[in-house]
Amino acid sequence: AQRVTQPEKLLSVFKGAPVELKCNYSYSGSPELFWYVQYSRQRLQLLLRHISRESIKGFTADLNKGETSFHLKKPFAQEEDSAMYYCALRSWSNQFYFGTGTSLTVIP
């Protein structure tokens, strides 16, 4: 069964500190992984996708197939990073499976 696990419901860091949001997945195939961000009372929007290996707003995420992880990282957190972050997996049948989300608060 496909599953996405985000172990931290809440995460608080100080401004300028590094931040890592954890995501682990289980999938018996080649997954397509994404990070979505939701700012307060807004729609979800794509932050990163593993296939493009890009850095958006200073965030990066590396797919580690050995550890089945796709952790989101940023070296220096900013106040505007405070949001809800969802890790998502897309299967070959086109279904998206979302984690339960991590609420990140960056303390000034």
Added chain:
Amino acid sequence: NAGVTQTPKFQVLKTGQSMTLQCAQDMNHEYMSWYRQDPGMGLRLIHYSVGAGITDQGEVPNGYNVSRSTTEDFPLRLLSAAPSQTSVYFCASSTPRRPDRVYNEQFFGPGTRLTVL
């Protein structure tokens, strides 16, 4: 392009009432889905559709119906609202995952905040 649109933005229902949440997309996406978002539970898939005339159940389909008569529209019907259906509902659309399509992200609507009293 307007992307994915949803109406209404807010709705209050009484237990037992029925209503339809509207969702439309203008990106010619084959794949559309409905999620509900609840605190501590993330997004849970209610129903999805891989194309006009084709729908299927997701993780939490009970109490909801969908239809897909056109590529653009994917309405969600609450048959007899219950307080447990108080939630924020998101509609999303995407293209199917194919090897020749590198970017297959899912686009979300702004959400409908539903309260059932």
